[in-house]
Amino acid sequence: MRxxxxxxxxxxxxxxxxxxxxxxxxxxxxxxxxxxxxIVTLGGGSPAAEQAFREHYAWAEDVQIVRPERYPDIRRNYxxxxxxxxxAAHAAIVATPEYREVLARPADLVFLNYVFAAPLLDAxxxxxxxxxxxxxxxxxxxxxxxxxxxxxxxxxxxxxTLYDLFDAVLMINEDEAAxxxxxxxxxxxxxxxxxxxxxxxxxxxxxxxxxxxxLFVGSNHGPNVEGARWFYEHVFAPRxxxxxxxxxxxxxxxxxxxxxxxxxxxxxxxxxxxxxxxxSKVVIAPLFSGTGTSIKSLEAMAQGKPLVxxxxxxxxxxxxxxxxxxxxFQASPxxxxxAIAELCQSRSLRExxxxxxxxxxxxxxxxxxxxxxxxxxxxxxxxxxxxxSPATIQILHAA
Numbered sequence: 001m002r003x004x005x006x007x008x009x010x011x012x013x014x015x016x017x018x019x020x021x022x023x024x025x026x027x028x029x030x031x032x033x034x035x036x037x038x039i040v041t042l043g044g045g046s047p048a049a050e051q052a053f054r055e056h057y058a059w060a061e062d063v064q065i066v067r068p069e070r071y072p073d074i075r076r077n078y079x080x081x082x083x084x085x086x087x088a089a090h091a092a093i094v095a096t097p098e099y100r101e102v103l104a105r106p107a108d109l110v111f112l113n114y115v116f117a118a119p120l121l122d123a124x125x126x127x128x129x130x131x132x133x134x135x136x137x138x139x140x141x142x143x144x145x146x147x148x149x150x151x152x153x154x155x156x157x158x159x160x161t162l163y164d165l166f167d168a169v170l171m172i173n174e175d176e177a178a179x180x181x182x183x184x185x186x187x188x189x190x191x192x193x194x195x196x197x198x199x200x201x202x203x204x205x206x207x208x209x210x211x212x213x214x215l216f217v218g219s220n221h222g223p224n225v226e227g228a229r230w231f232y233e234h235v236f237a238p239r240x241x242x243x244x245x246x247x248x249x250x251x252x253x254x255x256x257x258x259x260x261x262x263x264x265x266x267x268x269x270x271x272x273x274x275x276x277x278x279x280s281k282v283v284i285a286p287l288f289s290g291t292g293t294s295i296k297s298l299e300a301m302a303q304g305k306p307l308v309x310x311x312x313x314x315x316x317x318x319x320x321x322x323x324x325x326x327x328x329f330q331a332s333p334x335x336x337x338x339a340i341a342e343l344c345q346s347r348s349l350r351e352x353x354x355x356x357x358x359x360x361x362x363x364x365x366x367x368x369x370x371x372x373x374x375x376x377x378x379x380x381x382x383x384x385x386x387x388x389s390p391a392t393i394q395i396l397h398a399a
Contacts, residue, residue, distance in 0.1 A: 001385040002061075003030060004107045004124060008090075008114055009051040010043030011065075016251055016269060018295030019135055022172065023113060025194050026133065027057065028367075029374050035385075036061040040102060042078070042093070043068060053107050064102050071096055083142040083155050086116035094123045108382060110243070114138060118162045121261035129381040132166040134188075136291040137176050160185055167381050172293040173316035193293065193303045194370025195361050198274065204304030204354045205347075212248040212265065213344045214240075215280035215305070217273070217296050220252040223289045227325040228257055231286035232264070235329065240336035245344060250276055279304040281350060282343045285313030285325050286329055293317065297324070302361045306343050306353035308336070323353070323360040 005026065012020035030037055037060055043067045044050055054063050067075040068089070074096070077089035093099050103123035110124045113133045121130060132379040139155035160183045162170050169188045171177035177190035198204060214236075218224030228249060236247055249257065250273060254266040270276055277283070283300040285307060293316025300307045307313075313358045314320055325343070331334045343350055379386040 001035045001109060001382065002105075002107045003035055003099050003109045003111060004103065004105065004128075005030075005037040005039050006110075006120060007039070007041045008043075008086075008117055009050055010041060011029065011045050012041070013053050013056045014269075014271075014273070016273075017221075018293075019113070021295045021299060022133060022135060022193065025370065026111065027060075029194070029371055030060060032371065038062040038066045038102070038105065038107075040066065040099075042066045042074075050288045052209055064099070065224075066093060066099055077225075081142060083116060083158070086142075087119060090117050090119040091122075091274065094119055098307060102133065105366050108385065109378070112166075115159050115162050118165055121165055121331075130168075131378070131381070132167045132169045134176070134180075136173075137179065138291075140291045157181065163187065168377050170377070171318060172239060172295075173291070175316065176291065191373050191377070192354055192365050192370065193295065193298060194367040195298050195365040196360055196367060197358050198277070198303045200304070200358075204278065204358075205281060205350065210281045211246070212276075213245040213277040213281050214247040214340065215250065215276065215284070215300075216247070216253075216286070217250045217285045217299070218253040220256050223287055224251075224253045224254045227286035227288060228253060230288070231329070232261075234333045235286075235337050235340075236264070239263070239334060240340065243341060245341070248276065248280060274303065277305055278304070282308060284340070285309035287313045288330070290315060298361065298365060300358035304354040304358050306350045307357065308340050308343065318364075320360060323356040325353075366382065 007023045009019055013022040015021050015024050039057055039060050044067050048066065057063055068078050071092065074089050074094035077085040077092060100123045103120055107125050107128045109131065111131045112120060114135055115132060115138055139159045143152045143155065160180065163185045166187060169185060170191045171180060171188055172191065174190045177188050180188035187393065195268060216228055241263050244365055249264065250266055250267045250269045250270055254268045257266055259266060283305040285297050287294065287310055290312055294313050297307055297309055297313050297317060301323065304323065309324055309326055310329050311326060314324060314326060325339050327336050327339060375386060
């Protein structure tokens with residue numbers, strides 16, 4: 001089957017954000033199914049990073065990297081965090097001959113991430129099935145920091161109207177899928193993320209002792225930055241630092257943090273995130289806003305880590321009260337600190353949460369269940385590409 005696959009945030013290998021995890025899972029599913037997509041991504045990296053990406057996806061039909069810095073109309077629109085400007089950036093991609101040629105290649109399935117990529121449909125074959133991974137109800141993300149209910153309502157109307165251009169829209173959050181249905185989206189489907197669990201060999205924490213007590217993993221997205229700063233100011237610095245706790249922060253969120261504290265290690269991008277998880281005792285998710293499903297929390301649970309989080313940090317992860325420590329950080333910073341300190345002091349308590357977290361992921365977000373759900377959605381759109389009855393397939397590791 002011929003697939004054109006589009007992702008708007010640059011190279012998604014190694015996986016360093018929730019959106020990258022979602023994309024990696026798509027590609028893992030396609031590969032397990034024997035499909036070889038043409039991958040198109042907006043934004044590149046260093047020559048070494050691009051080479052690593054191409055090598056990782058060498059099994060794909062082709063890899064095309066759209067470099068916005070070469071095209072003023074793409075660059076200036078994509079540099080502004082605004083729904084309309086992102087739509088305009090993608091209209092500019094369609095107007096660029098070399099990328100229009102790539103999008104116009106014969107395809108049975110066109111698979112786009114994020115609804116602001118909808119203008120790309122103007123260039124794709126008209127007979128191709130069209131699927132959107134919404135990731136988030138993105139209108140809410142663009143207007144997160146504004147008090148603009150009328151503008152938000154307008155953007156929501158545009159967003160759900162654009163959904164009509166697709167044969168199917170995938171939603172990673174069950175509540176958002178229900179919201180989409182309320183807004184009239186009859187083609188929206190909830191698809192829980194397929195998550196790989198960590199290898200239990202050697203345990204989920206270094207047997208000789210952890211290097212870090214706390215770990216936070218995040219991109220430079222606003223809610224991650226705000227959450228990390230709030231946690232440092234209200235919980236870590238006044239209540240945990242004096243106990244000798246050490247906090248590691250991983251991901252591009254570090255680019256926007258200016259902590260000057262020997263107890264805080266801002267590691268940035270790391271080569272082996274799985275190893276950093278094993279070097280850490282407890283994962284925190286100090287999030288107070290966001291949409292979609294909290295992929296970072298799912299990843300932490302899949303790594304067998306005790307997770308201390310706000311209610312926002314487990315959005316889209318239902319019925320997990322027994323598997324995570326969910327607290328109102330802002331209502332009681334001292335209670336939050338005590339719960340974290342208790343976990344850091346007790347390895348047996350951490351191991352109990354580890355086992356519960358792994359069991360929860362296997363029950364609710366197992367890779368095989370994900371593959372079968374994707375089959376259910378795609379088979380009616382592409383009957384020739386699927387056998388008449390479901391096949392049990394092994395979903396490959398996304399990383």
